[in-house]
Amino acid sequence: MLRRILELLIKEFLQLKRDRSARFRLLVPPVIQMLLFGYAATFEVFNVSTAILDLDRSQESRALTAAFVHSARFRIARGAETQRDIRQAVEASEVQVGLVIPPGFSELLRKGESSPVQAIVDGTNSNTALIALGYVGQIASAFGQDYAQDLAHRTGRALGRPMVSVSLEERYWYNPNLNSRWFFVPGVIGTLTLITIVNLTAFAIVREREVGTLEQILVTPIRPVEFIIGKTLPFFLIGLLEVSIVASIGMLWFQVPFRGNVFVLLFGTSLFLLCALAIGLLISTLCTTQQQAFASNFFVLNPMFILSGFSFPIASMPQFLQWVTYADPLRYFLVIIRATFLKGVGLDVLWPQMLALAAIALSLLTIAVLRFRKSLD
Amino acid sequence: MTSESRITVDGLIKRFGDFVALDGISFAVGAGEIMGFLGPNGAGKSTLIRILCGLLRPSGGQASVAGIDVASDPEGVRRRIGYMSQKFSLYGDLSVVENLRFFGGIYGVPRSALDGQVAFVVEMAGLQGREDSLVATLAGGWKQRLALGAAILHRPSVLFLDEPTSGVDPQSRRRFWDLIHRLGADGVSVLVSTHYMDEAEYCNRIALINRGRLITLGTPHEIKARSVAGELLAVEAEDVGRAIAALREAPGVRNVAVFGRLLHVVVDDAAARASELKARLNALGMAGVRTERILPTMEDSFVHLVGRAGRSPEGAA
Structure with missing residues (x-):
């Protein structure tokens, strides 16, 4: 089992090494968006x-x-x-x-x-x-x-x-000068990570389905779970790397203080990445072409962004939408990332968010794996 | 079914909703046998192969591959088979050797044996000197042989090829079939689907399927002899449409089919009917009519059998 997952890992990274445009998509847009958001303006609030x-x-x-x-x-x-x-x-x-x-x-x-x-x-x-x-x-x-x-x-x-x-x-x-960058930068980290990882995961699997290599792999003795792990683990690692890069820009370039514990952030990020991987996997089970995946990503990611409380305060939303936000993993990750950066609080305060993320990750992954297995039939 | 059977299929049924893709198919394939599956698009060839590979669950009946039941242990089946699909399915952005090492690893070829197996496949597929080329840069025939190589890295005893030669030039197809015969000689059972009639003649046995049913099964020679009831005349005439109509009504004619510029006419007695038919067409004002007695090809059998099955699905006549 480990051998097969390892082989998939090697293959994924080899392909990534070859694919110049994927490397570009991976690194350049997050950096540019980070700079844009960092300098971008303020907006309004309520309740x-x-x-x-x-x-x-x-x-x-x-x-x-x-x-x-x-x-x-x-x-x-x-x-x-x-x-x-x-x-x-x-x-x-x-x-x-x-x-x-x-x-x-x-x-x-x-x-x-x-x-x-x-x-x-x-x-x-x-x-x-x-x-x-x-x-x-x-x-x-x-x-x-x-x-x-x-x-x-x-x-x-x-x-x-x-x-x-x-x-x-x-x-x-926490932010004595009300520096809006301190508010934006941690939020951007969460949002960018979500977009990149969901996209990468969905595309990587849909591409194999489209080209026909998925079928070729499925006639090997590999188990669906092994395939899923081998296929998503690289993006988990890439996600961690991306958070580190974007967070470093925030701290070094925009001078946002990091007051919390790195391991608390790492733990929260890991749970959040699991949610993102599951969403990507779920999208891949619903799509047979990369174009479909592109459209689906747009429909899923935009509402997640809007409902996360990143730009629009959740308290100002209609009650119905407020309920919906409880299912949005980005909502919890934004709290975790802002709190670890600016407040320096730990698990004693952030455990409800961690628990919510873990629950969402677990249910999304279960659905995704079940759906993935079914989509093979 | 002898104990030699590598593939045993008994009353296999596959339904997709209301649609019956396979309607009670039974056959067996022995060790080292090359079995061809011939049939029009949508006949159920791919569905059958996908079930035998453990990719699809059968709706009814039984099938075992290499002694293992496909429904109860699809994973065990997949360990012992090689599969090559009609769509080219290796990674274009990986090199020849990287692809082979990847699939070898997935199939669990021991690391110590992997280098040797990769070298063997490279040699067999005639890819020496291209080991580090990206697969996307290879020509169709090379890709196809590489895909076959990737499917036999783990030395399976059964090989499934789903329309492996579609879109490949004739010379590469010939070379590909040489490889398949080499595998057969080594004892590998090969089940190959195709819609190239000439290719079917390379198989030890052929199964003709149409609309999910097995129409006939036998050696190419047997099928040709069995299916065309009568003798065959090739008729060349100018106005094909009118000629067909006229020939169908002529006494002694059992079937008329168009083959390129020619009409293939099944008659009870070729020698006697040739001049009769020619006279009949001449009487309609057609000049330059030529007739010639020919031996039936696989295509004649196919047209004849599928046509008959299409007209009377219960298999009468």
Whole structure:
């Protein structure tokens, strides 16, 4: 069994060595796209998961909290009792914004002074962070204005005096300058890997089917599983290499910090690559020509990209589509890759994503292998 | 079926949905025998070969190859057979030797024996000096011999060739058949499908199949003698369409078929009918009519048998 897989491996790499255009497709587009995306612009955002820590526990602080709760812009994802709750929630990506209303908030307001509220923002997604902060500012200042008018009305003080305001004390975690490249670059790594590996796998198998060599191989004593392993293992290795290259560009050229553990990223990447290989294999069972494979890849990869949360925040999508995103392996890999790069968190935080990827990989591979065996009949 | 049988097929049936591709086929092939499968496109030749190679599961009946049942142990069958498909199927972007080493490895030829086997195949296929050429750069005849070589690297006792000579020039075809006869002499049983009538004559035995049924089976000589009931006249006439109509109505004529510029007419008595038919055509105003008694070819038998089976599928007449 090992011998046959080894022979297939040797053959694949020999063919790759000969095929200049395949080598080109393998290396040049990812590098160019990496540079393009790295320099490319920003885009818009919505509906932000939030945690509020109310340390003042006053009528005023509850009113401010209510203003956020009733705003469609924010979704209160969880409550918080201590500063630690906020930190954990942001770290685990449960929330993107943490609001802390400090003790003495109402006291300062009543005195007619400007009263600070602390906003902690997860900077790994610099787009969401920036837009979300804008909403926080709007809600806070609207609250401040209402309160000032109310106060003037009640105390009879002249409206000509400076208004009471809620001042924001902003803190960006992980990406203090909200550098959008830090957000883009890890995402591009995941997306590029998916596209390249799905394409390579699907094409390599469909080509053998089209040329007739698949049939020639299948009359040998090789088992379908051996064929699948021998055929996909090279692309698994190529996928790892590609992630390394693109990640190096991100770190060395775009100066994106890598704060996490390489092995956590490697583990996540491996699970993700298994998903990509399974998708490629699945496409190859549905197609008899390379043209069909090309069309199918387009139909599969585009939705995966859109639903991954790479460009469009999942929280802003209709509920139905949000459910669909749970089946998108890219969704989980983007969290893993951004979190290992920027937050430096480990398996203790990322295990749900790892588990989801493993489950998707396992089910996709099972379906792909079963379908592949059936397609031979 | 003797114990010598390398291939035994008994009542084999294959259905694709409602379509019956093989309808109860039975035959046996002995050691060293070269068996030809002749039939029009879609007759079921490829389906039969693919079942015997363990690529397709039979819907009914039994088939064993090299003593192994194809339905229960297709993998065991594949270990013992060589297969060459009608589509050229080696890797064009690998060299001659790389292709051979790859398939040798997949077939489990021991590493120690692989170099020797590769050298043997290169010599047999006449590819010396081209060992490092990319296969895509080889001419058709060379590719075909290389494909045959790749199929026998592991020294199988049974070889399946599915229309192996389609699209190859006559000289290369001749050379290819010499190779097949060498293999047969070494005891390899060869089952080859073809639609070249002249090639069928190179086989020890021929099975004629049409619409999934075995029409006849025998040596080329037997089939020719058996199938054409009567004697054969070649008739040359100008207006082929009118000539056919006229000849079909003539007494003593059993069948008329077009072969190039000639008409092949099956009659009860060639000597007696030749001048009668000529006179009949002359009477219709056709000049330059020539008739000649000929011996039936495989093509005559084929046309005759397939035509008969087509008209009365139950095999009467």
